[in-house]
Amino acid sequence: MSRGGVRRARRRPGGTGAGPLGAEPWVRVETLSYRIGESQLLNHVSFTAGSGELLALVGPNGAGKSTMLALQSGDLHPTEGRITLFGAEPQDWRPLHLARLRSVMTQHNSQAFSFTVEEMVRMGRAPYPASDDDPRIIRAALEAGEITHLSARDITTLSGGEIARTVFARVVAQDARIVLLDEPTAPLDLKHQEKLLAHARSMTDAGACVIVVLHDLSLAARHCDSIAIFNRGELEAMGPPHEVLMAERIARVYGQEVEIIPHPRSGRPLVVPV
Template sequence: MSLVAEHVSVSIDRADLLADVSFTAAPGRVHSLIGPNGAGKSTLLGVLAGDRAPDAGRVLLRGRRLDEWPLRELARERAVLTQEHGVTFAFRSREIVEMGRHPWARTPAEDDDEREIARAMAVTDVAHLADRPVAHLSGGEKARVALARVLAQRAPVLLLDEPTAALDLRHQEDVLRLARAQAADGDAVVVVLHDLNLAAAYSDEITLLQRGRVAAHGSPAEVLTAERIEDVYGQAVEVIEHPRSGVPLVLPVR
């Protein structure tokens, strides 16, 4: 169930948002996309989702080009969490999560709707918000409801764009633990992150983007070196080994 981008490029007004980017998301692994603001992370995620067509290159899901998938079938194969969680209408939280089951309407999987909705709301800690209008939720609560919708969709590929951005410390960790759990169940998980230490702690693989190009790809230890981070981010750091987990720990030089 690999999702593969081959030599993908995207340009706007002759500016390269992505330039010859190749990327593979494999089942059972958490893949983090990192890089400075404007590096192309969200653009790449949009291309991987099929929400944005590349100007060059192609994206394959199960060996089939994304533009060849009927939309409902594609929604059963990949679920997408975007950065924006705005809701115009007065939906309640549970109604938002229910939307994740729409691709399975009129299929045998429809019988699982109630169970999947309850599971998704429980693991994202939003069950107590079920009857609350989304407009009345905090930013972090809206983000968790949006994640519950994605999990309820039960797609084997998860694409998460900055899922920890509005969350407190506990819920940041909860979200990445969920990502790891989904990968352990065999899903391919791609997550855009700004926090390098979260990426180091929870990723199997990291792709570092710089000005629309792949600057590095590999394990957290291979990618997160002090020299590379300073070169890409323009910020001096120290990288040490975490005393318990052994993963890289990135500390800005202050």
């Protein structure tokens, strides 16, 4: 293995192997495709994301958003093309170093074991040596999820929204540079949807790269720097919210007519079904 936690790179046609940790962009997706049997879930997708960026992946059910996140995390391997994190494919990083570079919140978070909420959040520190800073980091993560009052609760007694906030707090405690969130707001009420994405915004302001799968287009427009809209496994468009969220495009992709109106305070697009 080479320095920096990268395994010796596997050579591929046209590839140069793993790059340095500081290489930009942090996330690079290159002509990526993913197939299961006869089903083409992603088809020749390319985009990049970097430090300080909050990127939303949106699109109808089955468009390929969660598959894309699983490929970025290293849980799946591309059928064609490649993904790199800091210049190396996820599978080329040592597991310990990968856990320090990227954290993942999946959309299915049922819990079968009776850990307390605080113990669950503390698991986010597992990739690191024990430190005097751990108590402070864990307290801050509990506050980020607004679950400090639940810290002693058995996680098997929590509601779906409380579990989601606990898992998000664990992701915060992991303190990774790249944060991958798969539908984190789905089980949350209005207040906690806003709180979670506001904290994601603060993470990017501190230099992280956050990629989040969302269904609420107005929520994505309100908080995110960029939106990538997927349709039947292909990247339909990517850019700032006001460029991507066009009524004609949304009608074509979702099969639903909408009106786009500016938010009365921020001017950001609001997507209103007709």
